[in-house]
Amino acid sequence: MKRVTGFGGIFFKCNDPEKVREWYRKHLGIESNQWGGQIVFEQKEGDTEKPSTVWTPFKADTKYFEPSATDYMINYRVADLVALAAVLKEEGVTILDEVADSEYGKFLHILDIEGNKIELWEPPVG
Numbered sequence: 001m002k003r004v005t006g007f008g009g010i011f012f013k014c015n016d017p018e019k020v021r022e023w024y025r026k027h028l029g030i031e032s033n034q035w036g037g038q039i040v041f042e043q044k045e046g047d048t049e050k051p052s053t054v055w056t057p058f059k060a061d062t063k064y065f066e067p068s069a070t071d072y073m074i075n076y077r078v079a080d081l082v083a084l085a086a087v088l089k090e091e092g093v094t095i096l097d098e099v100a101d102s103e104y105g106k107f108l109h110i111l112d113i114e115g116n117k118i119e120l121w122e123p124p125v126g
Helices: 017-028 081-090
Strands: 004-014 036-040 052-059 072-078 100-102 105-111 117-122
Touching: 004 117, 017 052, 081 105, 081 117
Parallel strands: 004 052, 072 117
Antiparallel strands: 004 072, 036 052, 100 105, 105 117
16 A cells, blocks of 8 residues: 655645745745745656645644644645545554545644654645
8 A cells, every 4th residue: 555655745834924924935936825835846647636735834832733743743644544544544644634535635633653744635636
């Protein structure tokens, strides 16, 4: 069974997300909105989706990373989130919520062994 197939995104806390987004747009060319931006990589022959990584600054007081105390959260892309969630549960991994299905794909949040929150993401089909 495939587990992680790549990085889905990098999320971090900052004091002024608007200024940070503007700085990265101006100096590094990363276009983003309130949900973040995407860095799209070259598509390889046979790929069914354009590989990309989401980049998102969050307000310093965001609760989205809780219960983790860290200032960042990594989003990992996965192939079959429902099946992986079942395996992780059997393995005793701390699962924070149920698999959520949205127009952006499926999401699930877990904690690693040190209490860092991780977001697992299965991109939408098509």
